Amino acid sequence: MTTRSTTSKRGLTILDVAQAAGVSKSTVSLVLQGSPLIREETAQRVQEAAWRLGYVYNRQAADLRRRSSNTIGVVINDLANPFFTELLISVERKLVDAGYVVLMAHTHEDVDRQRKVLLSMREQNTAGLVICPAQGTPLTLPRDLQGWGIPSVIMIRPLGEGSYDFVGAQNSVGLQTATQHLIAQGHKRIGFLGGLSGTVYKERLAGYSKALKKAKIPLDEKLIISTKPNREGGREALTRLLQSKEKPTAAVCYNDITALGALTALGDHHLRAGSDFALIGFDNILDTAQSNPPLSTIDIHPAMLGEKAAGMLLKRIETPTIERQIFFSEPDLLLRQSC
């Protein structure tokens, strides 16, 4: 974190370096790019001069000239949910390690905001895009992005039938596994907490239904409580369920933060997950390992999903013509203390 000259001049160009090193502009450019065309000795002299002068490479200019870009846009729907933060973290890490710098935008599930940031990233000429679409994103998005010529991968929420790179989870399988586990433990009245709409919601709900059907347990609509998929929603959902006549003895959840909220509701009623009620979450966010009590959940490996998405994008940038890439992470039942 030290520069030779404390007040390094913006405005120093390769021409200045060239002069100082006694070579031509092009030679400096080649050296800066690590070209093997330049003699080692010369390269050293140039590097040294650049350092001494406090020269700063101007990537804007280079990118303009080469018609390239080393930025990648990452747009995320909801960072209040640690699941998406974990995704962001692993995407960012992989992209930075690959030499990119990431343009990040948070949409707050706001489609209009999303539209704006995408437009803005387009003007920035990003080399690629990884996006967790906001709820209600038009299904034309993947096609639009392709029209723009920007390599993209969509995460978590599928966007219709088009041919676009995608990374997600086996939602139905995951929730089926969770529900079956509770059934195997002897539970008959099992709630489904949280979530409002969207493909992911439908898939997860389908997994729940399927497990019940297989066990010949009739599906009771009153056990499905639809709320926003966050802590408040989970708390509210379970509270409602606990006040109903035929209380359930267990519940699966749309996602982990909903389950975390449900834990709070249990506490409100002086109940404890594990001994008094069985609860299973979905995602396996880091927080669940240290919740009160630690939450059993369906692990869809958030960090791995992010890395996968970044990897796909890098491949797509490298070879734009490769065929469609899709990945669904396999859910693993992770037993802790809440069931």
Place this chain on the structure above:
Amino acid sequence: MTTRSTTSKRGLTILDVAQAAGVSKSTVSLVLQGSPLIREETAQRVQEAAWRLGYVYNRQAADLRRRSSNTIGVVINDLANPFFTELLISVERKLVDAGYVVLMAHTHEDVDRQRKVLLSMREQNTAGLVICPAQGTPLTLPRDLQGWGIPSVIMIRPLGEGSYDFVGAQNSVGLQTATQHLIAQGHKRIGFLGGLSGTVYKERLAGYSKALKKAKIPLDEKLIISTKPNREGGREALTRLLQSKEKPTAAVCYNDITALGALTALGDHHLRAGSDFALIGFDNILDTAQSNPPLSTIDIHPAMLGEKAAGMLLKRIETPTIERQIFFSEPDLLLRQSC
């Protein structure tokens, strides 16, 4: 999210637009910048042509020419802590609303990674920087950034005595308030959970000591458990304390996630915060409103801090010569159920 031409050509320039609209290049440029020099009627014709062609403004080129930039770098130390995520969210929102696009980097408390991303952002020629320094960041950082000529604001963790814009919290006051509240409730043995080192740690610990001293309660080193400031750390810290001979009846925490971990430890021992033990966190992250039980905490208004930091940076960019800006958020005791 629709473009007129589905496969919009990168490679369309203002020259193409000029031709299509029957005006000169400069006129198009002026229109694109919303200059009042151009007749409304002409402007419309140009806009229409740009839209029809699927023209995309090339900000790289514009920025190069004007020697400007519309990106701002945001570098964050630890997104696994929701406090910093909330900071990031509000910083990002304010910057995007001001017309910038944000280059985001996560350092994982890794000083070396931080050095690299800062170098990279410098090459990108960012208009400014807001940074939550990684633990162990050299105190020369603010001076280096000034040397680079990049307007910057430092968040949360002060970096020595230099003259740099800063946004943080009144750490000592906050922890003193929390501790005093517990004392007022009759607690005599009060633990201090989590945290390892750093200025912030020292300040918070000082607030705790001060409150004890004021109440003439001797400080017992055995009640100060130093661990990583995260959930595991908090759980471990309180577990250790609960196994000691003279158990405390209450504890304050380095931060909220530590407190959340402590809640888990309490659960492990079939204890409940509020009735069996009094616990107060620090930060007021969103999660604490729905923890089990909801956590009393010191509210330092995370979202407001982020907005403040972004606001400072915008001002600094606008007027580089204004004098030093500093802000410390006033901590408010927020009583919920954990004490």
Place this chain on the structure above:
DNA sequence: CTGAAAGCGCTTACAG
């Protein structure tokens, strides 16, 4: 291995 020259897509005085 090195140098002179053109050009990436814009903006900005400067004339008209």
Place this chain on the structure above:
DNA sequence: CTGAAAGCGCTTACAG
């Protein structure tokens, strides 16, 4: 109000 010209800081053939 509009057009011709120079230039932002690089890269990339192309000669030598």
